[in-house]
Amino acid sequence: MKKNREKIRGESLIESLIAIAIIVTSLAGIMALFSDNMKTNQSTKNRIVAINLAREGIEAVRYIRDSNWLIYSNNRRVCWNFNPTLVNPVCDTETNGMTDSPLLGNYNAVMDPVDFSWTLVRDTDSIDPDDNQLYLKDGFYQHDDTGTFTPYLRQIQISYVEAGNTKETNNRMRVKSIVQWDDNKKIELETVLTDFLERSWHDD
Numbered sequence: 051m052k053k054n055r056e057k058i059r060g061e062s063l064i065e066s067l068i069a070i071a072i073i074v075t076s077l078a079g080i081m082a083l084f085s086d087n088m089k090t091n092q093s094t095k096n097r098i099v100a101i102n103l104a105r106e107g108i109e110a111v112r113y114i115r116d117s118n119w120l121i122y123s124n125n126r127r128v129c130w131n132f133n134p135t136l137v138n139p140v141c142d143t144e145t146n147g148m149t150d151s152p153l154l155g156n157y158n159a160v161m162d163p164v165d166f167s168w169t170l171v172r173d174t175d176s177i178d179p180d181d182n183q184l185y186l187k188d189g190f191y192q193h194d195d196t197g198t199f200t201p202y203l204r205q206i207q208i209s210y211v212e213a214g215n216t217k218e219t220n221n222r223m224r225v226k227s228i229v230q231w232d233d234n235k236k237i238e239l240e241t242v243l244t245d246f247l248e249r250s251w252h253d254d
Contacts, residue, residue, distance in 0.1 A: 097237070100202060100229040103184070103191060104239040107206045107227030110159035110168040115223075115243050117167075130245040131223055133170060148220055157206040158182060158193045170206060177205040177228055201231040211242060221245045 115130060122129035122141055129141035132149045143150040157170035158181070171193075173181050182205045187197030191204075204227065211222040226240045 096201070096231055096235070100231055100235070100237045101239075103202055103204055104227040104229045104237045106191075107159050107204055107229070108225055108239055108241055110161070110170065111153065111206060111208065111223075111225045112243060113168045114153070114170065119246060127245060131220065135169070152220065153208045153223065154210070155208060157208065159204070159206055160193060161190060163188055163190060163192075173205060177203055177230060179203060181205075203230045204228065 114133070118129050118132050118134075118141070119126055122132070125141070128144045128147060128149050131152045132141035133151050133153045134140070135151070138151050141149050141151070153170065156173045156175070158173050160169050160171050161167070162169070175181055182203040183193065183195070184191045184200050184202040184204055185194055185197030186192075186200050187194050191200065191202065207226040207228065209224045209226075210220050211224055212220075221244060223243045224240065225243055226238060229237045
């Protein structure tokens with residue numbers, strides 16, 4: 051009888067250890083799955099933010115084009131792609147029917163948090179953390195290092211569909227908005243903006 055009790059106790063101990071091992075293994079699998087889901091959710095969130103930042107970059111250029119269209123309604127063909135800056139805020143000079151300060155090259159898009167207007171600040175280099183880092187400040191992503199650091203970099207690249215620098219070739223502007231994050235991840239969105247006018251240049 052005593053041996054039987056010891057045998058039962060031994061079997062119960064083995065069964066308990068097996069049950070504990072099964073539970074621990076199951077919990078480890080659940081925790082690994084939970085961790086993977088967390089990483090996937092964060093990766094998805096980062097990608098959504100990056101896509102929206104890239105869209106915002108294109109909309110910044112569109113805002114400037116549309117503002118030029120309204121401000122220079124009497125000279126739209128010349129000033130539609132004018133880049134207003136503090137040094138040169140008015141489209142008042144032209145050469146061969148084109149503004150002397152066109153949107154062309156690499157830029158950072160900077161928003162005024164007071165009136166939500168956009169300006170493009172020249173960036174001569176390729177995209178890098180020194181020039182294109184975005185920070186979160188007052189609820190907006192800005193190139194202002196007094197804000198909270200974010201993993202995102204953004205650069206706006208502007209060129210023209212047709213090669214050349216003439217009135218006939220600068221009426222379709224190619225806008226590329228690039229956002230990078232986490233070292234090797236990148237989103238590129240591209241669109242073409244025009245001067246809204248017809249292309250019959252020989253009528254001028």
